[in-house]
Amino acid sequence: MNAPAYNFAYLDEQTKRMIRRAILKAIAIPGYQVPFASREMPMPYGWGTGGVQVTAAILGPEDVLKVIDQGSDDTTNAISIRKFFAKTAGVATTTATEDATVVQTRHRIPETELHENQVLVYQVPIPEPLRFLEPRETETRRMHALAEYGLMHVKLYEDIARFGHIATAYAYPVKVNARYVMDPSPTPKFDNPKMDNCPALQLFGAGREKRIYAIPPYTQVVSLDFEDHPFEPYRFDAPCALCAAENSYLDEIVTDDKGGRMFVCSDTDYCEGRQAAGHHGSLSAAPYKEKAGSHG
Amino acid sequence: MTTIAELPPGFADKMLSAQSTFRSVMDAMARPGSVQRIVPTSGAPHTMVRGTAAIALTLFDHDTPLWLDARMSESSDVVKWLKSHTGAPVVQDSSIASFALIGDGGALPSLERFALGTSEYPDRSTTLILQVDSLDAGRGFELRGPGIDGVATLQASIKPFDLFDRLRVNETLFPRGIDVVLVADDAVAAIPRTTRVVNKGS
Numbered sequence: 001m002n003a004p005a006y007n008f009a010y011l012d013e014q015t016k017r018m019i020r021r022a023i024l025k026a027i028a029i030p031g032y033q034v035p036f037a038s039r040e041m042p043m044p045y046g047w048g049t050g051g052v053q054v055t056a057a058i059l060g061p062e063d064v065l066k067v068i069d070q071g072s073d074d075t076t077n078a079i080s081i082r083k084f085f086a087k088t089a090g091v092a093t094t095t096a097t098e099d100a101t102v103v104q105t106r107h108r109i110p111e112t113e114l115h116e117n118q119v120l121v122y123q124v125p126i127p128e129p130l131r132f133l134e135p136r137e138t139e140t141r142r143m144h145a146l147a148e149y150g151l152m153h154v155k156l157y158e159d160i161a162r163f164g165h166i167a168t169a170y171a172y173p174v175k176v177n178a179r180y181v182m183d184p185s186p187t188p189k190f191d192n193p194k195m196d197n198c199p200a201l202q203l204f205g206a207g208r209e210k211r212i213y214a215i216p217p218y219t220q221v222v223s224l225d226f227e228d229h230p231f232e233p234y235r236f237d238a239p240c241a242l243c244a245a246e247n248s249y250l251d252e253i254v255t256d257d258k259g260g261r262m263f264v265c266s267d268t269d270y271c272e273g274r275q276a277a278g279h280h281g282s283l284s285a286a287p288y289k290e291k292a293g294s295h296g
Numbered sequence: 297m298t299t300i301a302e303l304p305p306g307f308a309d310k311m312l313s314a315q316s317t318f319r320s321v322m323d324a325m326a327r328p329g330s331v332q333r334i335v336p337t338s339g340a341p342h343t344m345v346r347g348t349a350a351i352a353l354t355l356f357d358h359d360t361p362l363w364l365d366a367r368m369s370e371s372s373d374v375v376k377w378l379k380s381h382t383g384a385p386v387v388q389d390s391s392i393a394s395f396a397l398i399g400d401g402g403a404l405p406s407l408e409r410f411a412l413g414t415s416e417y418p419d420r421s422t423t424l425i426l427q428v429d430s431l432d433a434g435r436g437f438e439l440r441g442p443g444i445d446g447v448a449t450l451q452a453s454i455k456p457f458d459l460f461d462r463l464r465v466n467e468t469l470f471p472r473g474i475d476v477v478l479v480a481d482d483a484v485a486a487i488p489r490t491t492r493v494v495n496k497g498s
Contacts, residue, residue, distance in 0.1 A: 007311065008311045008312070008315070013310060013311060013314065014357060016314070016315075016318075017314075017354070017355060017356075017357050018357075018359065020318045020322070020354070020355060021355055021360070021394075022419075023322060024321065024322065024325050024355075024423070024475070025419035025421075025475075026419075027322070027325045027326050027443070027488065028325060028473075028475045028488035028489055028490065029418050029419060029471050029489070029490075030442050030490065032418060032419065032471060034419045035417075035419075057318075058315075058318070058319065058322065059315070060312070060315045060316060060319060061312065141416045142416065144416075145414075145415035145416045146415070177442050177490065179470070179471065180471070199445070201322075201326045214326075215442075216325075216326045216327075216442040216443035216490075217326060217327060217442075217443055217445070218442065218443060218444055218445045219442040219443065220442075
């Protein structure tokens, strides 16, 4: 271990026990938010303190960790969390989705299908899907107790009345195992169908709000909608400019101040994998070939 | 009388053993009916199988009131060992227990006597740790529910024989309910409150 001054994976053992018990109850009650005694972490709230605590409580020396921030392995948040665990737990890290046993994510689900031996850990800013409709915790707790979710449907209906369609594009509410309405964290609604019947265990950690919740593998997850306005995942109508993928979630990147833009996969590992496999988009250029060559 | 120094030891490596044990229990809870192995070993008082001892060392502490059945509490060694290694308070009132250790399933009290959680806080419920004879031979129970791809079959020799009938209260109580962890030697399987038995074969 590189940092012997810390316990394995940073958290002390008593904290891990408390989080582990919360995780077990969260799995037993899919979609229910279990309160836990969230600790201060060496990073600010909003940078994944909940996800980091969940990861720290489950991580072992045999694990291979991948961390993504909006699909990318290479942004500040992803790199710093990956290094944090490489340093405090000495675990192997990867950017390849299929090689990881634990994937911590901020706001995306990888494009590559997850498998049974994986755990997906979400960083969650606001775990309560009803919070913007009802600010009182006592009331939202009662609404969950009674499965009284009419208010959420009213909110979606108001979207339709105002815009002609459900305008919620991210953090799109889902119902888990036909019981609890749950916030999938601010993932684009494009990712919602991937949560349904997923072979991997999905864990959610909200550090500031002190909640842990879970979706067990092979669990029904339904995006809320109406018969005449069914749920529709949204995607920019374009192929990826680098790998020509037609079915991945795209980021829009402004390339100049004259209205130029390009669309590229938000999942960098997926995009690089496709490029290495010989797929080329309209803007993929020679430099990538050099890079591919250096990988052998 | 047993002194503290004579008690069976806990884990040799607390942190890595607890992590490994937790992952086995987490996988069992996430995939009901699947049988997971608990690899780390520790000492254990003689009424406790090694899986139960590992779970105790992994999940119990001063925040988790424990309830012990008559078999578990008949020897003062179990209570001393739990207090020494985990610091968890042993309580007489099963309705406030975080965990209940059941050594003799045949004498399992009515499930209503344990904490079932509230509608607002269904997580505040007792987790039963039930020692069973076998998790690889016996009747085949076909299970359905979250965590199961279609149907899972658990081969087990369980007392009480009517455990799954009793667990039907979970259907009407949900989201309140009882979660059960079955332990046989180093094997562990879990029946969370969402699991339904569809066929109790012979």
